[in-house]
Every structure is written in C-alpha cells, then in structure tokens.
Amino acid sequence: MLTYDDGPEPGGTERVLAALATHDARATFFVLVSRARLYPSLLGEVVAAGHEIALHGLDHRRLTSFSAAEVRQRSAAGRAELEDRTGRPVRWIRPPYGAQTPATWMAMRRAGLTPVLWGCSSWDWKPMADEARVARVHETVHAGSIVLCHDGFADARDSVANGPAPTVDRGQVALGILDAYRERGLAARTLGEALTHGSAIREARFRR
Structure with missing residues (x-):
C-alpha cells in the first residue's frame, strides 16, 4: 500500500498522480x-483520480504537544473539513512525525479516526539520491506493506520549521517504487481497498 503525506503541493502531487495513473495504481x-485550504483544486484532482483521502492534521505540529482534549478536537475538526471539501468519508489519520502516546491515540479514536503508521519508507524527506530511495523500498517492501512517501514537504505554512525541502523528483520516485511492486507481482492499492481482502496488523507503537 502506497501512502502519501504532507500534500497537496504543486510540483509534487501532480507528478505522483501521473505516476500512479501510469501503473493503474491507487x-x-x-x-x-x-x-487543502491553499490548494483546493489539487486536492480535487487527487479525489477525481480515485485515490483515498485521509487526515494528516490541521497542520504539521506534533499531536503530542497538545492535550488529549485538544487532539480530539483538532482531529474531529480536520476530519469534518476534509469530508466537507471532498464529499468523501475520512477513516484514517496519520499523526505528524508518527508521534503518538496512548492518550493521543485514544483521542484520535474518539474523533472517529483510526491511526495509521507505516512499515517501510522511501526516506523522501532526507537528502539522498532518488535511486537510493527506491532501492530502500525495494529491499523492504512485501505484500501488505504500508509504504511511507510524501507528495509535499511541511514548512512554515503548516506551523513547523523542518529545514530546507529535499531535492527530489517525487514522480520518478513513485515510478521506481511502482516498478519494484510490479517486479514482485504486487499492486498498489488504498488502505480501504486492501482491508477488503485482508486484515490490519495492530501494534502498540508510541513515541513523542
């Protein structure tokens, strides 16, 4: 399963969408x-292409910096706004940086969302060659893997300072990963689609 964080972002999201379309992948x-507020039309392109929309946050601040009550409120508000913008139900949330505690996990659940982390990553927020990113996924991916990728890079617009954005061709990285999927006889599908044919693996993974 391919998952993308931090978008939508011009220059990244549309390239990822084109790569996914080439492989009939979702x-x-x-x-x-x-x-979503800055680039509503780009969000609409993601929806129109048949991909699944999930919540990453109102912004990119760590949910562990808020009280449980605030996390519940922020998660519920983010879910409601995305559902209003897309006309689609939002089931999943990925806390920024994968940061969650038992209290924030429960708060997200009480907001009607299921927290989702990942198994392997393309490391596409790090300064490294695109070939190395693809190789990393190729070495670790297997059937049922949740692969972490990004179609954007969070910055001051998202209430964080994560340093300079990496130099990365997100479309080429997506194509490389999808080629690796094809070599292994795998297909990229949404979380929702995958769960119609399999069961979720639930683990306790907490960090601030």
Missing part, C-alpha cells in the same frame, strides 16, 4: 488541512 493521501 494510494491513500494523508492530507494536511493547511494545504
């Missing part, structure tokens, strides 16, 4: 509401 996009 993905789950964990959207920042701060970006």
